[in-house]
Amino acid sequence: MDFRALSSSPALWAETPCDALVVVLNAAQPAQDLAEPVAGLLADALKTGDLALKAGRSLYLHRPAGLRAPRLVFTVAADGSAKAYRTALSAAMQVLKSGAARHLAVTLAPQATWSPAHAHALVGAVEEATYVYRHTKPSAPPAPVVSKVSLLVGKEGLKAVQHDLAQARAIALGVAVAREWANRPGNHCTPTHLADEARRLGKAHGLKVDVLDRKAVEKLGMGAFLAVAQGSEQPLRFIVMRYDGGRRGEAPHVLVGKGITFDTGGISIKPAAKMDEMKFDMSGAASVLGTMRALAELKPRLNVIGLIPACENMPDGRSVKPGDVVTSLSGQTIEILNTDAEGRLILCDALTYAERFKPASVVDVATLTGACVIALGHHHSGLFTADDALAEALQTAGREALDTCWRMPLDEEYDEALKSNFADMGNVGGRAGGAITAAMFLRRFTSKYRWAHLDIAGTAWKSGPAKGATGRPVALLARYLLSQAR
């Protein structure tokens, strides 16, 4: 997809060479600075009641009189914000994606002040609407033919707009990687497949990739990760990816992604309903792959390491059992009271592994708890960190990328829930505050560096008729890393 900024003004819109003109209206600012023939077409549509200036409404006009473009779409944003812009553009894309328009010319909502978030809104809405999952459904309808989007803006700031669009586009490439891999079913997305994809991305985009197998992981002493993997026929993989854009020896930022390619719950087996959705339990891993892909495109001046512990969580004669005690890479022992709390077990060893890099920061990303979905629903990812500056950086990045997170508590009091009579800790802390006690578990492995945890259980995919991965939080992570570059 080609995105570019085009210097224009309402008086020139009618002459813009394109297949469809998308005019974004602002429900909060009904008085618009429009020129003919668009002004007249809008006035008429409002008069006849075919369009109302209410957020979410849109109207498609075919061969509108006086317009060079053969198609015109009015779409109404709630206000000038990037979030409203994204919603309005998604509505416009709903009508355009099944049509024949290849080149769209899109306006900014009146009174909107341009920001990088607006670039993410535009690129995100178009990419989201034009993605088609095909890997195991080659019969899926052909992808929409939209291939070029021109944003019509004033002369001032054209360069900045162009820059923001290019950045958002690069990040969208990463979002697409995450979305595609998270969507692939468990039998088409095993730990081996993930490692192969990491290697492929490395070759294609100049990232260094190392993959450790079970023997190597045993040698290191990752007892918690091994305990989860031992019940599966699929061999585990521990993936290490490096993007070297900073100075040699400069402390890297580390991303850690939960790579459970299918989570049955293990011996503490899950109920059957919706268990298929546990193919998405490697969304954290997919977001690390996607972010590394975006970095390779963005080329910021910093060093980044992506770590992915990948395995299945299966019930089997060899599976880890409730009550089993294992020794983590950190040396701390863990009583595995519930084998379905497996994410924290594979992450804790990866977090200890991260120490060797003397990182500038470590952010782990995981579909970790159903409790986080109960707490925050599907709009914000859960953010857990004791580091205020890191929290601020991640929250800002999330707002800029329209991929937000909400900070949750991480007070010492919650740690008590992890007490065990038979090990240094149990792996569950009861139902109350389940997302927090999961984060408290991880915290015990992160004392050597600045650390944050993102629980993406509610944001990584959608259920229902639109079931599928979102590619979150690649945009948040990419913008966070950009903010940390020199």
Ligand code: BES
């Ligand atoms: N992968 C799940 C978390 C999950 C559940 C994500 C539902 C999205 C939707 C995780 O491994 C898990 O099973 N967590 C348990 C923890 C519990 C046993 C303490 C959960 O949330 O029920």
Ligand code: MN
């Ligand atoms: Mn689980």
Ligand code: ZN
């Ligand atoms: Zn899980």
